[in-house]
Amino acid sequence: MHNASTEEAPVVPAASKAGIDRKPSSRQPALASQFEHGERHTVGDPSVDDPIMSAREVNVYYGDKHAIRNVTLDIARHQVIAMIGPSGCGKSTFLRCLNRMNDTIESAKVTGTIILDGRDIYDKRQDVVQLRARVGMVFQKPNPFPKSIYDNVAYGPRIHGLAADRVELDEIVQTSLQKAGLWEEVKDRLTNPGTSLSGGQQQRLCIARTIAVNPEVILMDEPCSALDPIATAKIEDLIDELRESYAICIVTHSMQQAARVSQRTAYFHLGDLIEIGDTDMIFTNPRHKLTEDYITGRFG
């Protein structure tokens, strides 16, 4: 199901920003008012060929508050999709829908379908534990378990029974740490507590333990917001490498990060998916006024 942009809207370029030249704009009040009148049409094509996950008409309610409205989008394999938007626009909420972490919040109600591998993850018969082994999550603040580095990475394989013996487990741990770019730094101190690492290393440890269970999708909720620029750069390089094996959804506050790291970008505003498309297009040629306002820094 497509939300095609049928409006005869001319391109609504933004003013010059960070060296990117834009054509002079002409405002389209009609587009903005669509959302005020309750019709929600996302600008841009939210679907892809052969997506790994598809969200269709997802609504999230916190009690009476309608936090996510009718969001439809696909997540492509081996690609990074960035979700951007001002604070409180619901991007983290939507991200948490993808691995049913919103189930832990009592007042949250989710409607709509999210399809992984042909099955709706909100189906009664879906095993949440299994889902979360296929869709992993990295959180904003690094939260390694208060165990050793080895046990942190080995925890997932252990509880899911991925390793037949200690030798296999060692291999999985080593591979995951290598993929996360942490192996060289910690190989001599695997028994040290995970919390003894620096912030950037802890976040890479969290990424390592997520990939240790071999997920298909990795969700990242502002993974670099608690880190310094150098650690951030390392993680961004890591995301680029991980893209070859996993589909990645990253929520980020930083537009520059979204521009650097992602191939597709989705812009959320007050619970609506306003615009979605290739990252280049979104940042150079946003078609919706709200997107343009956000990107040019008029709010957010």
Add this chain to the structure above:
Amino acid sequence: MSNEQLPPSSDGRETASPTQAQIAQERVRASLKRRYRAERRFRVYGIAAVVTGIGFVALLFVVLLAQGYSVFRQSYVQLELSYDPEVIDPLGTRAAEDLAIADYAALVRDALQARFPDVEGRQALRELYALVSSDAPFQIGDRIRESPSLIGSTEALWVLASDDVDVLLKGKIEQAADGSAGPLSAVQVGWVEDLLASDELELQFNRAFFTQGDSREPEQAGVWGAAVGSFLTLIVTLGLSFPIGVAAAIYLEEFAARNRWTDLIEVNINNLAAVPSIVFGLLGLAVFINAFGMPRSAPLVGGLVLTLMTLPTIIIASRAAIKAVPPSIREAALGMGASKVQVVAHHVLPLAMPGMLTGTIIGMARALGETAPLLMIGMVAFIVDIPSSFTDPATVLPVQIYLWADSPERAFVERTSGAIIVLLAFLVVMNAAAVILRNKFERRW
């Protein structure tokens, strides 16, 4: 603002009339004295409060030790015993049953008469025999039983002196003008001094206190029976209340829905923690002893009653400890695909363990000192034998202290204080264990 400035004087300083700022400064300086005085007063109050509190505790300890330190030594009198085979084993069989029923008291009497040959007359002799504890014949019997080869020989054996002699020796009673001291007549006092002079009467380590159960005779009364009873009762209490309390706390915190029923349960648990302990004793009497027919006075029932009493404390402390586990750890575990039970078992429980242990030890310490509920279920009986199982009749340390405090004999005064010291030592050991366990489980995150 009037700012009249005189021209600078010759040495370069300004001698200006007071400005607003200077007036304010002057006022501040004037108030400083008052403020510092108030601060000093406050500090004095604080120190006085601390000193008073510590003073009372110190007073308690000083009084306890002063009254109780003497219990660790007991008077023993040395008797020259001749193990007359005619008395001990007239049939010559050396059979255990025969040896057990021999008249060892006669041996004691003979030894005493030999020591004080001048004493004549039944009354005087009875007074003489009263110097030695009624336990002495049993002591001799044990000695013969363990080495029957002694029969026919003589031996100088230290036997327990009577409690009156002991109290005199420890200086707990005054000598009156006529030479008598407490229940001892002047003549008896004379004998005691005679024995002292010839080093046949002295204070030795009080074995009985640490190995025997209760007794009507103070010199034979020991705290071991009550200590074992306390230990068994606490084992039952710990074994039941810790798992049940922790499981209940986990369920209430992690799995139960938040609705009216769980709120009601929470209020009731908090109230239970404040219920007077004797109520639990009544409950134990009605339910465990009358309805279930469990043995009275047993550590099992005592433990059950104390479990009911400590459960609310453990549940409340455990819930607080579980709440304190950061949600980020839970989210991380859930995100990895751990089930709810795995999150609790692998992550929440280890992190909450120090708090749970603290709550448990507080509950146990309270249970150790509880008397009222145990009185209700009958643990106030006179228990002589050391309990060997959970269903044997037993008593606990606080009850033993209460019983001894009630006894008229003078020698029980020091024993009461001694038992309190043992109880406090028990508590200190338990708390030390708790601190060690807690430090071992403490994680830094």
